[in-house]
Amino acid sequence: MGACFHCGESVPEGVSFVASVAGQRHPVCCLGCAAAAEWISSLGLQDYYRLRDTPAARASAVVDYSAWERPQLQRMYVHHRADGSAEVSLLLEGIRCAACSWLLERALTPMAGVREVAVNVPGKRVRIVWQPGQIALQAVLGAVAQLGYVPHPLNRESLDDVAGREQRTALKRLVVAGLGMMQAMMFAIILYAGSLEGIEPAARDFFRWIGLLVTLPVIAYSAQPFFAGAMRELRARRPGMDTPVALALALVFIASAIETLRGGAHVYFDSASMFVFLLLGGRFLEMRARHNSADVVDALARLQPAIAERRTSDGRLESVGVHELEIGDKVVVADGAIVPADGELTSVGCRVDESLLSGESKPLLRRQGERLVAGSVLLDGPAEIRVERVGSDTTLSAIVRLVGRAQQQRPRWTRYGDRAASFFVSALLLAASCTAAIWLFIDPSRAFASSLSVLVVACPCAFALAVPAALARAVAVLAQRGVLVLTSNAIENLVRVGHFVFDKTGTLTQRQLELESIRTFTEVGEQQCLDLAARLEAGSTHPIAAALRAAANPSPEGIALDIGSVRGCGVQADIERRRYRLGTPAFATPGLPDDGSVVLACEGRLLARFTLREALRSDAAALVSALQAEGASIQILSGDSPDRVASVAARLGVADFAARLNPEQKLAHLAAQRRAGKLVAVIGDGVNDAPALAGADLAVAIGSGADLAQSSADIVLAGDRLGGLVEARQIAVSTLRIMRQNLLWSFVYNALCIPLAAAGWVPPWLAAIGMSLSSIAVIANSLRIGRGRARAPVSVTDAPNVLKAVTA
């Protein structure tokens, strides 16, 4: 019978669990504690047991995560990747600084089966990739919980809840600190006036006790996050932002309380509560900004409805949770409802609004057999779909995941920033002790105030926030405009790129054809020929048919009868008792040489020759000229035939192009440009340009729906809008500028203020204001990114949608 080594509770009779920590065997009360102790020890963090002053929570009190092994749940949250590994996004409660990210990465990465751990501190998220055969999700979640964080696999409900709770708590803490600060200042003014005018010691002590009373809730309740953070940093042995804050607060409050007790010279209750209030104010703003950046992901995730109407085998409808849907289920979507899963339309055609998914603002017509995408809104229903992809495999989930991944990849230079901040804090603690030591020699009465000021004034918050605040804002602003930034260095590279390589098909051009010219050979006029052709092609979905129909009158008179198509050649039909043929020259009028045009013939007599060309994307020309105006060079590399590439290049005003290239040749072209010292961006449609995209410094994919999910690009133009690239470049330029301003500002501020504070010229309350203002300045400066420019026509967070959501 003894105390448990981990949690300190008594070990029950007959229980013989043992944990070996640092080679020694210790009795523990349960398997949970044994696992926790051995695990912490295996990480080399057994000093925790020496440093801690209260026993840990009983590990078995940790939530059981075995429910996450159920396939029904995993489907909602886990993405299975093509190489057999699985991926999950967790929202973590309790993350505060770069040290947390360090601890999580250090603790989880060595676990067998865990492939990748990416922590996003501002977003409080971690993305974990693991090998399902080697480690179970519940083990990963358990490990995170053992570190002291509460993991929430990301779904709609848990995300809302956590953000809401965090905001409420933060608001309460802020208001308690604010009220406490006002009260403490009021009594401090009485004391200052009293020390000038003369005050009875009894009255002075009364006001000091009142000051202590109003500061107590500020320290005990409002400042709690700083103390908890400092404890965590101490355990991780990595001083971060919270350590100097907590140290300064504890020093000020304890010193003032002692002075109150023994009737000493000075109390600093006003400084303490003001420090807490201003710091919390800065954190509150940062939290609001962070929640706003998460809004885009939220808004996308919220598109997925929770309940679907499934048709049972006997034809009835039953309401089931969306996560219960299986592939092959038949689901009925009501008019105006949101499509719950990706699936094939089995009822007759309908119109859908995919604007929130792709930015395409026009309603899209979907015919029977085509695919509806989860998250799109059905405009004229009801419709029935056969489910093809569910849960985290849907296109919607893929988009959400892409954005989330983008926000989690921290650029290399943020990591340098973290390391620098850690070094800076250590140096700061040293400087504060030196200040105290020197003043003890010169004037002991000023030692405390001066070292306190050094500690407070140089809190590295502004320093650590400079880069992440600007990046988070830029990613959020770009996402609102349909530009998804997926990799860490994309924003920096977007500014530096000097050479843009475009793929032709599907990138500069649409997948549609348009009519270039008609040549008629008889008395039958151009428009009449077009109308005849449109009638022949009435039912066809072929691109040529669509182009001819688009050029003809909306509803040509007369009906084509007995339409028959000959695969690879064309169609033939009877119109007004005459046999018409439309198709390749050889098919329409035997003996005519094939020149790539489409020929209309009546009873074997040549009527007209249609020349078709690819339709350019509407914003392609504008993009090319905008990039050229900025001094970038443009090149078109295509696998298509030289004459078509030349035609597109001529229409866009691009002189530099190469045709009929295979992927290796494209890569060779890229390599040549890079050897010439240029950073190269490749713009392709993501799937068929994969090798070229992989070989570029900056890969930009354009596409929508399913194509997006497979892209390995740095930037995705989600709205099928090429023009987004120009906007993105402008925003990237301003992001880098603001980042530099932030870093410069925090450096200048610290370099100026630390010597002043050490010299004793900055009283603690002024230091508190200066420190908080420096952080607020950095955040406010970052929020300028993306201001004052027109928004994309369809934005996920624009006011009408918010209104719709509120009033619905």
Add this chain to the structure above:
Amino acid sequence: MNIIFALIPLSLILVALALWAFFWGVNHAQFDDLDTPALIPLSDDSAPPPLPTDAPKP
């Protein structure tokens, strides 16, 4: 002057009451969304128009 020893504790009690009221408000979702309520008066329709359905109207 001695009245101050009664009035200051009284003021602190009022502050505590105000805090209690504020906590009540926060816990009852009064402060959860500070942005959208400002937009609601700007919309003309207090409720979205009913969605057209194929169901026969009574």
